[in-house]
Amino acid sequence: MATPILEVTNLAKFFPIQSQGIFSRVKGDNKAVNGISFTLNAGETLGLVGESGCGKSTAGRTILKLYEPTSGTIKFEGEDITSYSASKMKPLRTKMQMIFQDPYSSLNPRHTIGSIIAASYEIQKITPENGVKRAVQDLMERVGLNPEHYNRYPHEFSGGQRQRIGIARALALKPKFIVCDEPVSALDVSIQAQVINLLDDLRDDFGLSYLFIAHDLSVVQHISQRVAVMYLGKIMELAPTEELYKNPHHPYTKALLSAIPIPDPILERKREQIILSGDIPNPVNPPTGCVFNTRCWKAQEKCRTTEPVIMQIGASQVACHFPD
Amino acid sequence: MTLLEVKNLSVGFPTPDGVVHAVNDISFSIDAGETLAIVGESGSGKTVTNLALMGLLNSNTAQISGTARFQSHTGEIDLLGIDPNELQKYRGQDISMIFQDPMSSLHPYFSIGDQIIEAHQVHNKVDPEVSKERAIELLGLVGIPDPASRITSFPHQFSGGMRQRVMIAMALVNNPSLLIADEPTTALDVTVQAQILSLLKDLQREFKMAIILITHDLGVVAGAADRVNVMYAGRIVESANVFDLYAKPAMPYTQGLLDSVPRLDRPHTNRLSAIPGQPPSMISLPDGCSFAPRCSRISEVAGSKCLTALPELTLRGDHHSARCFIGEGVRA
Numbered sequence: 007m008a009t010p011i012l013e014v015t016n017l018a019k020f021f022p023i024q025s026q027g028i029f030s031r032v033k034g035d036n037k038a039v040n041g042i043s044f045t046l047n048a049g050e051t052l053g054l055v056g057e058s059g060c061g062k063s064t065a066g067r068t069i070l071k072l073y074e075p076t077s078g079t080i081k082f083e084g085e086d087i088t089s090y091s092a093s094k095m096k097p098l099r100t101k102m103q104m105i106f107q108d109p110y111s112s113l114n115p116r117h118t119i120g121s122i123i124a125a126s127y128e129i130q131k132i133t134p135e136n137g138v139k140r141a142v143q144d145l146m147e148r149v150g151l152n153p154e155h156y157n158r159y160p161h162e163f164s165g166g167q168r169q170r171i172g173i174a175r176a177l178a179l180k181p182k183f184i185v186c187d188e189p190v191s192a193l194d195v196s197i198q199a200q201v202i203n204l205l206d207d208l209r210d211d212f213g214l215s216y217l218f219i220a221h222d223l224s225v226v227q228h229i230s231q232r233v234a235v236m237y238l239g240k241i242m243e244l245a246p247t248e249e250l251y252k253n254p255h256h257p258y259t260k261a262l263l264s265a266i267p268i269p270d271p272i273l274e275r276k277r278e279q280i281i282l283s284g285d286i287p288n289p290v291n292p293p294t295g296c297v298f299n300t301r302c303w304k305a306q307e308k309c310r311t312t313e314p315v316i317m318q319i320g321a322s323q324v325a326c327h328f329p330d
Numbered sequence: 331m332t333l334l335e336v337k338n339l340s341v342g343f344p345t346p347d348g349v350v351h352a353v354n355d356i357s358f359s360i361d362a363g364e365t366l367a368i369v370g371e372s373g374s375g376k377t378v379t380n381l382a383l384m385g386l387l388n389s390n391t392a393q394i395s396g397t398a399r400f401q402s403h404t405g406e407i408d409l410l411g412i413d414p415n416e417l418q419k420y421r422g423q424d425i426s427m428i429f430q431d432p433m434s435s436l437h438p439y440f441s442i443g444d445q446i447i448e449a450h451q452v453h454n455k456v457d458p459e460v461s462k463e464r465a466i467e468l469l470g471l472v473g474i475p476d477p478a479s480r481i482t483s484f485p486h487q488f489s490g491g492m493r494q495r496v497m498i499a500m501a502l503v504n505n506p507s508l509l510i511a512d513e514p515t516t517a518l519d520v521t522v523q524a525q526i527l528s529l530l531k532d533l534q535r536e537f538k539m540a541i542i543l544i545t546h547d548l549g550v551v552a553g554a555a556d557r558v559n560v561m562y563a564g565r566i567v568e569s570a571n572v573f574d575l576y577a578k579p580a581m582p583y584t585q586g587l588l589d590s591v592p593r594l595d596r597p598h599t600n601r602l603s604a605i606p607g608q609p610p611s612m613i614s615l616p617d618g619c620s621f622a623p624r625c626s627r628i629s630e631v632a633g634s635k636c637l638t639a640l641p642e643l644t645l646r647g648d649h650h651s652a653r654c655f656i657g658e659g660v661r662a
Contacts (some may be wrong), residue, residue: 057519108356166610183591194371194546197605199590221519228602251594262367264526267549268595269588271572274552281519281528285489 009084011215012046012069012181017078018239019068023290037289038064040076040239043316051216053230055223059286061239062219066185069217070102071095077251082183100130101324102301103176107188113160117222119146119171120156126178144318145174151237166197170204177208179316185217190225202228223266225250236258238289238297245322255319255329258298296327304328331401333508333540334383335359337398339410341375341382348613349393352378354564361416362401365534367555367572367585369548373609374377375564376544380510383409385417386425400424401507430513432493436485441498442469443481450503453611468499473529490532491522498529501644505537518565527554548591552576557649560584563610563620566643570650583621619653628657631655 026051030048033052038059054062069075069080071087079088082098090098106112113122116174123142134141137162143153149170169189176184186205190198192244206229209216226233229248234244235258242257254260266278282301293300299309306328314325341353353375360366360426368376381387382394398409402424409417409425429435437445440450446465447458454461462481469477472495485493513529527550534541544556551558551572556616558575560568560583568581579585586605607624610616622628622636635655643651644658 057521165609195548196371196587196590196605197608199592199602200606202592202602203604222592223520224594225593228592261521263594265520266594267524267527267547267553269548269552269576269591269593270577270595271552271555273595274549279524279528281524283525285491285522286519 010045011048011083011167013079013081013084014045014069015043015079015081017042017043017065017068017080018076019064019073020076034290037239037292039068042234042236042239042241042294043078044234044244046183046215048058048215049209049213050232051218051230054217054219054236055221055226055233057221057262057286059238059289060236061289062185063235065236066104066187066217066219070104072104080231091221096130100132100179101181102183102185103179105169105172105176105179105184105186105189108192109165110192111171112158112172113168115160116279118159119151119163119189120155121233122160122171123175126175130179132179141178142174145177148208149177164197164221166193169193169201171318173204173208177212180212181214183215183217185219187219188221189218191220191222199223202321208219215260220257220263223251223262231272235262238286238292240297242283242298243315243322243324243326245297245324249321252322254320255324256326257302257304259330260330261301283289288301295324331362332359333362334400336383337396339379339398340394341378341387342389342393344393345613350601350612350617352612353382354615355396355516355640356561356566358559358565358566358569360542361509362540363518363534364556365554366544367543367545367551367558368560368561369545369551371587372608373612374561377512377586377642379561380427380512380544383423384421385412385414385511389414403507409531414491422449422506424506425502425508425510426504426506427510427512428494428497428514430502430516432490432497434515435497436493438485441482441484442488443483446481446496446500446503449500453504459578464503465499468503468588469496469562471502471533472496472553473520473525476501491518491525494518494522494526495529498526498533502533502539505515506539508540508542510542510544511536515550516545516547523550530554534641535569535577548588549608549641560587563614563615564613565620565653566653567621567654569643570647570652572581574647574650578647579644579656580650581621581654582625582627582656584652620654627656 018041019039020037022032023034024030025033056062066077093177120142127138146153151170190201218229230247232246233250235242238257243259261280261282268274284301287300295311296309296314299305308327314327316325317321337357342349342351345454370376382396396410400407400409402420419548443465447461450461450464466477469510474480474495488615515526555572558572568584589603605624610620618637618639620643640653641653643653645651
């Protein structure tokens, strides 16, 4: 088998919490990502799902070295980039890009979209074959924007169009790997479907690999080959998409799937729903043992004391003492 | 019994570029105890409709016309024609509202108890202790553990889901007959959304109140609504019982919306069917049907009528009406 494009082992990212005052010291850590491992193969999309605060965005940013990892290793195309400096990362940035959630705040309002997309060439000092303008207009056309709008400003575009600008910018340097951080969650459903289809086409045309971060399991299902479910900084279950949706083994995956309303009144009113009690605990003091034990209906003494190790069930990897 | 009957409501906002026609001549009614969902995408006018009914739009900047007859505890009133000071008596008493963002809709400076007690004191001349008892009762009812001690907590001490519960407690403190819930779960995670939706359902039964549920999520509508109004570009384009709407949508926009939702209960095909294009500018609405520029079925209507004439809302079945030339006059 070919080497995976990305290999993440025991990755952790803690944010220190400082006490107030002159002699500030570290009071504790926000354990945003607490030891996650996975691989991503070339041309594959891995969905990373979870609720707000589970660490999925932090994981995405740490992998791109936008945050300095606390521990663990990140290998990109077999190369260990964990301790690379910013200058050493710069040439690699042509291969790894990011698409952001908010199409309003991720584009500079004072730059034309032409210069926003062209900035990548400028920073990397790359001159495309037929000149920058031509390259940018080709990209705009590819993502479904009118190339004549080259000199317009972001405020002249709708949310869906802005997200297309963000996608064009990410594609400019012909990357191999893109972290998509909730790329459609700010969009209306009818527009959301357009953007998902576009991302799908681009992956096939450009041979891209995506780490697709989202909170919406039904969106992830459409675009991913495999899905990892995160909770409080840890991966609870990682499985091929079909398997995860058909046979969820982890109670949290089950609860998450059952919480999503089905747009069909007959089915929606018939089905049994698992309603979790309580909220996500504070990641500064995560529960001992299994981090999900405070909300799990199957929790027993063992869950409160011993952290479950990841075990293989069929094609799925599950971190649970009592999987289904 | 009809609780609220809205007729010919229009709301426009004058801007230097022209008037933004946020809501265009909409009429609907809601019965006591039922749940009416208003669905639509951003900018379709669903929120503005309800802000107008609550008297929360500034009359200096908004042009509002139409009538809204509401059965209040003192008899019938017109929500749109009544004096703003007079409306104060009914707002929070007969009609309450919960908002989308539980982070910004509670006052950060006052304890949640104070905020709920105030809502009760405004409408009831009772001892503050009585209001406090009522606040504790409500907080318990919405599932805040240990309400008697949490009543002195401040909003920042609660999570998003808990704050939304506090908002609901505040809205229900005077036993309203109508609750307007504007995207009550949009800012929440799915597992918390499920909690809040089931709570609202239980409370509706207990308080026997009608709910206007504003949302963009067709999944939430399927589980919670009795009847649905679909809005597009400031107009109601389809109105039906929830089962009829999902089983036989009559308007191509409704159909498109249903098709573009990624669904977990169906085997996934790799492509989602998207609606091409984007909603029209609300300053210069198209002459004909507002959805025509995005509609895939306009060729089915002779003489490009969709681009020149505005279809009326016409009946398609029992209490099912749609605004489309296709299938007009055909009763299911």
